[in-house]
Amino acid sequence: MNAQVQFKGFVYDSTSKAIMTSVRVENLSTHEGTLSNNIGYFEIEAKKDDYLVFSTIGYKNKIVKVSENDNGIYKSIFMKSVPILLKDVIIKKGPTQYQQDSARRASIYQDVFEYEQEKSAMSPISTIYQKFSKKHRNTRKFKDQIIQNEYQTFIDTRYSKPLVMELTKLNEEDAQQFMNAYPMEYAYARTASDLEIKMWIKYNFQDYSKKKK
Numbered sequence: 001m002n003a004q005v006q007f008k009g010f011v012y013d014s015t016s017k018a019i020m021t022s023v024r025v026e027n028l029s030t031h032e033g034t035l036s037n038n039i040g041y042f043e044i045e046a047k048k049d050d051y052l053v054f055s056t057i058g059y060k061n062k063i064v065k066v067s068e069n070d071n072g073i074y075k076s077i078f079m080k081s082v083p084i085l086l087k088d089v090i091i092k093k094g095p096t097q098y099q100q101d102s103a104r105r106a107s108i109y110q111d112v113f114e115y116e117q118e119k120s121a122m123s124p125i126s127t128i129y130q131k132f133s134k135k136h137r138n139t140r141k142f143k144d145q146i147i148q149n150e151y152q153t154f155i156d157t158r159y160s161k162p163l164v165m166e167l168t169k170l171n172e173e174d175a176q177q178f179m180n181a182y183p184m185e186y187a188y189a190r191t192a193s194d195l196e197i198k199m200w201i202k203y204n205f206q207d208y209s210k211k212k213k
Contacts, residue, residue, distance in 0.1 A: 005050075020040050155186055
């Protein structure tokens with residue numbers, strides 16, 4: 001009988017060597033899985049000769065065969081990004097409420113969104129003026145605030161309090177505390193499927209519950 005192996009380590013982008021969060025790790029023998037956390041760390045139980053598959057959107061799946069020597073040793077998993085080719089699709093549904101509101105905000109703040117600081121050697125005075133002018137500093141700051149608010153508004157459509165309450169059985173106040181402790185990144189909210197969003201919430205809630213105890 002194969003001995004149990006605690007397979008653990010960190011997931012990195014093979015090119016930039018940056019840590020990768022929310023990477024799905026699945027044992028193909030047991031179909032149990034986990035996600036890499038906010039520092040790229042993961043751990044999963046396996047046995048000798050089990051196969052683990054690491055997967056996330058935009059990267060080639062990484063398959064690792066488990067050996068007895070892996071037990072308790074921190075492994076470095078490097079994943080290679082791949083281009084995503086989108087097929088032509090026919091959109092049957094109309095725009096969502098978020099899309100309608102986003103388009104309305106884009107129209108209202110069109111001048112702010114289109115603002116760009118001049119970077120021209122031909123007009124150094126204008127470039128310097130824009131860089132240090134209070135008016136332009138405020139415009140840049142306001143643009144950044146609008147973009148960040150837009151990001152958060154989109155995240156709220158995927159990572160909502162009602163969804164968290166449904167999956168965790170927390171009340172409204174406790175659900176908000178959990179969400180504050182585990183904010184979701186915009187890039188993940190943009191690319192993750194509904195199932196991956198739910199898995200992300202459940203995984204982080206397990207970690208949250210352990211820390212509460």
